[in-house]
Amino acid sequence: MQLWKKNFLVSYLLFLVVICSGLLLLDGYISRDETEQWIEHARNNESSLFYLAAGLKDEEFSRMSMNLESIAGKYAEAGILIRVRINGYCVTDYTPEGLEAKKAVEIRKIQGKDYLIIWEEQTRDNDLIEVDYIENLEELYGQQTRRMWIFCGTALGFALVVGLFLYYTMRRINRPVNQIAHELRTPLTGIRGYAEYIMMGNLPEEDRFYAAQQIVESAKNLQDIMEKLLIMGNVREGSIQTKRIRLEKILCGLKERYPNIETDSEIQFLTGDEALVTCLLENLTANAVSAGQQVRVKIDGNGIRVWNDGETLDVKTVRDLNKGKEIVENRIGKHGYGIQVCREIARAHGWKLRYYSSESEGTTAVCMFGTALF
């Protein structure tokens, strides 16, 4: 597995653990608080009931019994079971049979369901009043379970979105490095191979010279790639220094390097990093020169256009090029050299690099300025 994929998995798992445990802790805290509030509320209800029973105890027994029975009935409809005993005599009892409370407040499972049991016993005017208050906790627990699932779903959804973002970002960072590392192999093969060729073979002077020339060219190629790697490193670190660039100077430089190309600029200045813009123009021109006989570099207020009359790129290649797929650069070989660097430079300036190719109009690389300032 590639290192960046390992890094991604570790970061993602860490993130998943953090977000899931964070949400579970939050859920636990909310649930505990909610249960405490529920108990508090039940205690208040039970106290009210106790004071009511204490107030009614002096009335006639049948009247007291009827009143308490009516109240307990209403509580029962709401899922709260009441038992009131005065001096051991049961006045009203909606509780399950054989239930004896052991603590003042407890949560107990009865017939597979969780109940909150509050038991209060006090002596008032020599009368022993006992109130058992039993409330079904299924609703509370159901509510808490639902919330826990919502939290889990939210955590997973959030983790999925962040994971995808992280994956594509890490892949985007890694891909150009891969491509450049891949490009390093060819000049390295040339240097090593021709050096071995000189060393191992019994060669005439002419062949030795040819091999040495290839080593020098491969070394230059290697240097070129290294420079691009450094430029891309700077672009990625965000260390671009924008200023007003005089285009004439860059275009003259291009003309000197490639005397057969046509250059034309409708604008005199451009805002951007001079070194990077020069590199972008050089790369696009080098690709065009290697692809076609005639090359035209045109700059106007909308963007940079580098046209060549070379072999037409097929639709798939153009589509892949515009999507930034790495395979394309291998497919178009030398003509695609450094496209990734150009794309990075354009992106760093807020520009967009697009390719167009047709048999009648040739191939054009367009770097659209978008919102750039002139």
Place this chain on the structure above:
Amino acid sequence: MADILIVEDDRKIGELIRRTLTMTGHQGFPAFSGREALSVLEKNRVDLILLDIGLPDMDGFALMKQISVEFADIPVICVTARDEVPDRVKGLRGGAEDYIVKPFAMEELLARIQVVLRRAGKEQNLYHIRDVEIDLAGGTVKKSGSPVELTNREYELLKVLLLNKNIALSRERLLELAWGMDYYGDDRTVDVHIRRIRQKLGLERDIKTIFKYGYRLEIM
């Protein structure tokens, strides 16, 4: 020796491989694209194909698939910069006999070519150096028609020199190839054995000493 098609889009590397193959007695046919490779295959009989995966006009894997259908008896060695395991697996499963990743040592490429040619039964076994005849299949060496007695090591050393003809091999490399990786011998051991081979076969002019490096068997 073998006729080898070199499908490589980078002209420098293609030329390097062609020159190295020529130096060792093979004949190299260069092709810079998939279409060119197919055209060479239609016009020439080749014993082996060295195939780069990243071609300008088509994917090397697709070309290999086409080759495996139309020229099924020609073994293919992938020579590419792609070093990812899925690419290697795809190459080998796609019908390649071997897979070499750039940058590679020419000596390694030649060794792998020999192995693939041997496997395909296309390896040269009979060598002639003036009046000396060496039959690698039979393991015999004759000078002017008369058998020459060589020790095992002398024969192994001669075989290594033959298989890497026209290539300079260092003393260390000769020790490694003829004696094996585990042998802790002195460089002088190689010198002694080379002297004996030269004397027994009269190859004083053919086995060249490369100053402070090693030896090279030169055969035209």
